[in-house]
Amino acid sequence: MRDRTATGYLASLSGQAREISVAICQDAAEQIPRLARAGTAEVAAWSEAAVAAALRVVSGEAGAEALVAHFVAFGDEGAAADEVLRAVTLCRRHLLRASLRALPEVAGAAEEIERLSASFDAAYEAVGRYYAALAAARCRDGSARFRGLVNAIGSVIVVIDVDGKVIDWNGDAERVYGVPREEALGKDYFEAFLPPEAHEAVRADMHKVLAGEPTKNFENPVVSRDGTVRLLQWNVDRILDGEGRPAAFVASGYDITEHRQNRDRLEQSRGEVQAILDNAPIVVFVKDLEGVYTFSNYLCDALFGFEPRWMVGKRDADFLPPETVKQNRDNDAAALAAGRAVESEELIPTTDGSRIYMVSKFPLVDAGGAPYAVCGIALDITARKQAEEDRARLARDIIDAQHVALRALSTPLLPIARGVVLMPLIGAMDAARAALVLETLLDGVGAHRAEAAILDITGLHEIDAEVATGLVQAAQAAALLGAEVVLTGVRPAAARTLIELGVDMRGIKTLSSLQQGVTYAITRSSRARPPARSS
Incomplete structure (x- = not known):
């Protein structure tokens, strides 16, 4: 299932690659001075390379290191930290914006989007470590440089001491919480910025971090000054003092409210479709190209006395006799070969005996137009066929009687x-x-x-x-x-x-x-x- 999902998601991004590259190129030329000075051709080449690295991550050809290498190389060329981090932010924003277009069309795309997002997280962290190391080597007292770095990261940065007091945060934190840095400093983070229902989970997570277990992708709601509740995803680590003792927490977070809303809407839509199909008086199923069921509605499972969704992950051979398996396989192949809906009558053994179904099968295709499954919609026509046979038999009886009568009359x-x-x-x-x-x-x-x-x-x-x-x-x-x-x-x-x-x-x-x-x-x-x- 994941391979097919990744393929559909990759096809969606690949189809938008040119558009994404152009958008990144335009923003980079306006917002990143070093790239703006390099010239249009170099900026375009750099943007295309960034998109290509992201597609390699999505396809599985490379891990997050492909993205990391692209942005660290930009730093090696002499780009400032805020320029590199701004470049990461631009690429992330445009790729995730394009990814959301695939969300309602590709099943499981949300998981692939999270995987791509995690690769950008790794890039942020690697770039941060890279410039932190440079800053430490060049300037022990580079607080101003650090401030610029924190503000340029493009994610919410919050630093909290072990007592839960805010000791620093960046411009993105000001935007999300609606509170300027100077006003936020010294406030109790739990009481000022978290809803009560989140306190226990956040405190438990902080205890783990204090014990030396950094947190990845921790989610919790936060409250802004105007009462708006946003959902953020965090990476949290501890800061040690000069004697190696935990002195504070540093948390890097991303606002995933819209992403979660989109995913929830998609899940709701899927649930509605499932409910509609489960209550429809027809049989509906989907099989991948290997003949494995990936979807079945309630009536489909009930025909054979199975629990709902029992058929998912199974093949026809797991519960049908060989002659029925061949019949179904041949009709599946006919639909795939035709590239359109193909109707046929299928004799299916069920818990109520053999039943005759009128089945319409058609291929499902991905964003690139390649078939990845066969969907079947079947209607029980046993009663209709029996009625047709009864009518035919009655007609023959009438004809025979008429023939006898005509013989007598002649x-x-x-x-x-x-x-x-x-x-x-x-x-x-x-x-x-x-x-x-x-x-x-x-x-x-x-x-x-x-x-x-x-x-x-x-x-x-x-x-x-x-x-x-x-x-x-x-x-x-x-x-x-x-x-x-x-x-x-x-x-x-x-x-x-x-x-x-x-x-x-x-x-x-x-x-x-x-x-x-x-x-x-x-x-x-x-x-x-x-x-x-x-x-």
């Missing part, structure tokens, strides 16, 4: 008298319908014990060889069941066709009208039945 078989059935044929006749006629006729003859079956072809469009063959086959099959087939409605055109086709009509009684056919069939059926016995 070949109706009507029992019109005892032993007599009628099948009127209407419309066009093809091989499939001819087979249906045969099937229906045989079933009807058997079911009704018919002795005569009337096939009325008055409504047929035309009679061809296929139709004629079907009628003959129907008559022959009915005869095998003991029934005579009577063909009615034979019009002149149909009769001519049957003759021309040479159809063998033996065994089939043909009559011109349906009425004649019905009379014939009923009369035949009556003769065929034995007379009823008298009692």
Whole structure:
């Protein structure tokens, strides 16, 4: 996670490097006499080198010593202490101002900003030690020089004796506390400049410093004259007297109120986003390029019976079967390759059984446009898919029922008298319908014990060889069941066709009208039945 955060933060600063260098160059030319005398090209080169050293620290290529070396080298060239410290202040201000632009965009950027800030702390301390050593060697009584150094450092400097009384502070302290140096001297630091709730923590820290344990990055609130509360971060050490005993504390601090407010706002924003996603009726997750989960909302973990955030740091293979792992990996890769949102259906085993999800996956990119993760948003569509299947099944059932009904309508078989059935044929006749006629006729003859079956072809469009063959086959099959087939409605055109086709009509009684056919069939059926016995 840190590597990705550092990469995003580095990309943000790198993209602003030119702008930062120009801003430092402009201020340095106005505020640092030695650089102003050097000329525009030299100031620009010096500013670019300062930004490059800071970027090396951010990237991890070098430690704080890269910044320290850049500013100490400026001193070696003959720059005065206040000029070097002013240069450190300028570079720090512009780099941190640019860093704050990345704060809402890059997760974890606040930690990287603190790391860069700590590098500048080291530069301040190193420059201070450098010039303190020079001052001690050149002038034992250089209090005036020391005063100039303290005022030029660009951070709050407070010196307090072991009883808690202020014995010195610089111009930045005057600005933060709103109290001139002469007025602050001799005041009880705790009572005058600290809120009551901070007393205990600050006293405990001072006890550690007295014992020889310098403090780094200690934070506490302070109160200015107008009642404004500011948050400062301190580096604290002790000052020894000529006999090596602790005589005072010297504290170097930076006002981090706005930085902390920005970070708190960012954390609040993250919390709000987390709360929204945790209460959304959708599954949301993020996986890095190695397939490791870096985010999961409440519903995502709950699907598998996990505690909230359990999935963070895990991979699919830690809780899903191999076939699901492959499915997810392939869809992740498709989204990364497409560089946009890609939708797919995924079958996921959950505590409620296998569920079908419509998943939209898309790449997340850093400030440089390079993808660093895949985000997935998934909606459970199991019920919808089941409803679709149910509708499809119902549609098939309806179609089947309609087909049966249509078959019945296309070949109706009507029992019109005892032993007599009628099948009127209407419309066009093809091989499939001819087979249906045969099937229906045989079933009807058997079911009704018919002795005569009337096939009325008055409504047929035309009679061809296929139709004629079907009628003959129907008559022959009915005869095998003991029934005579009577063909009615034979019009002149149909009769001519049957003759021309040479159809063998033996065994089939043909009559011109349906009425004649019905009379014939009923009369035949009556003769065929034995007379009823008298009692």
